[in-house]
Amino acid sequence: MTNDGTAIGIDFGGTSVKIGVVRGAEVVDHAPPIATQDFDGPEPLLVAICRTVEDLRIHHPGILAIGVGMPGFVDFEQGVVRNLTNVPGWHEFPLKTRLSQGTGLPVIVDNDANCMAYAEWKLGAGRGMQHLVAITLGTGVGGGLVVNNQMVRGARFGAGELGQMSIDWKGLRGTYGNLGALEEYIGNQEITQAASDAYHSRGDHRSLGDCTPAQLSRAAEEGDPVALELWNTIAGQLANVLMDCCWLLNPEALIIGGGVAKAGPLLFGPLQEALFSQLSDPFKEALQVLPARFGNEAGMIGAATQALESVAP
């Protein structure tokens, strides 16, 4: 049973904690999600997670390790959750140690966008590559990097924060005072607000619910000029940060995932055009712009895959 390489992948989100059994590139079993907000801080939530893991192990006795993807800053080496953006009470929590004590299994803990990048690199759109940049477009904008065939974590495990990179040195102020932060322009809510503003300025007073990225895709596919223009703007803003990544790292691929990426050709068409008109040959020659292979399961798969490689490298 140990040879099939089965691990538990945990995708810890602000709304729910999703726990699955991962084998290769597949989530072969799911536990019912745990509602994050039902628990007051890390201790009771940890108990619920350990119980769920035990339940899953009854049917999957070959589980070798646990990988956890967290929505915030993690000390990857120590497995300590330093701070979570949208979940109160998680501050300097030694999740690796505690989850390992609670389950008897080896544990790795990483940032969720790093897990997504890892999944794409090892099993997805970036398989076999030495240099890639992965970005995930959702409520927030996150990312992960591979350089010289290694994950890039940086001096304090913060690397890959593409959503905080700037598109305008005099632009909108981001969460950390950073002017022009990409997330302030193309986060889910920011796109919805920009769409609402654009429609309202033309006398079209549709609700915010009709201005989500998904609605905006539908409208653009039907030829709505406002929606089409918005996708072009989003693509231009995204291209700016991705272009910076290219000039800096000269990657083989930009891998784009998350909900907003579901816009497909509406986003990828103008994005590709904006990128390739702003790079020189050595940067274009090497470059592919690819949709991510994994959707919602990227975090679980990437976390579990890292956990497996940590026990049997």
Next chain:
Amino acid sequence: MTNDGTAIGIDFGGTSVKIGVVRGAEVVDHAPPIATQDFDGPEPLLVAICRTVEDLRIHHPGILAIGVGMPGFVDFEQGVVRNLTNVPGWHEFPLKTRLSQGTGLPVIVDNDANCMAYAEWKLGAGRGMQHLVAITLGTGVGGGLVVNNQMVRGARFGAGELGQMSIDWKGLRGTYGNLGALEEYIGNQEITQAASDAYHSRGDHRSLGDCTPAQLSRAAEEGDPVALELWNTIAGQLANVLMDCCWLLNPEALIIGGGVAKAGPLLFGPLQEALFSQLSDPFKEALQVLPARFGNEAGMIGAATQALESVAP
């Protein structure tokens, strides 16, 4: 004689080719510079370089290797100069092979900004670091990266082009169509032009020669408000790209060299302030903003050091 680790470092510039004998962090001997423009293309210049190398070896018989820093794109693995920005005729030239044949010595060829970064990493301000970003501010703006204790070269050896990164997704068009390219704002000539414009708009019609970065430093030190404001602007623009590097790579140091960096506190003061007000804790904790140790000799020293490590790693 082989143990002292002596190599020849060549800093190939648009104006002159500087050739020195490098031991440790020092250039212990210099040949007279060769005027680049006196030679019609790579072949005759190669002959002149080989002759100079032979002359130097008479007094330095222990020379083990040659390192060359080139102002443009180089295939580092093959040692082929793909293209030089300001020197005509250098296109797909196999400099490593030809220089090695001409001298009988092992040769490495790299981009000049990578050589500068390498010198700072191995012997300069970034000694012992695992993650750093080096930038050189002169006629152009170049850079080099160390991640996970390795040089970052990327898929086609183009990595580290900090001067092409954008500060404004709708900004000035760079050499490659890239909107907002930093080099268009803080290259030597661009600073001089911006200063001239600022003075002229206030009825001060001083010459371009009185608006160079060096003149601008002098004026600012004397309290000239126009010059002081210009340095603040330059620092803000530079901070934007360096901040992007931090969010992406979470480095331990930003190392700043080149002529413009001679402005010292006029630049480093507002730069440090702009950077630290736009980063979150894990990025600030790890970060030092440092002047480069090496000046004009960085290219020679970095090229020679790489060459030495390639023969005796």
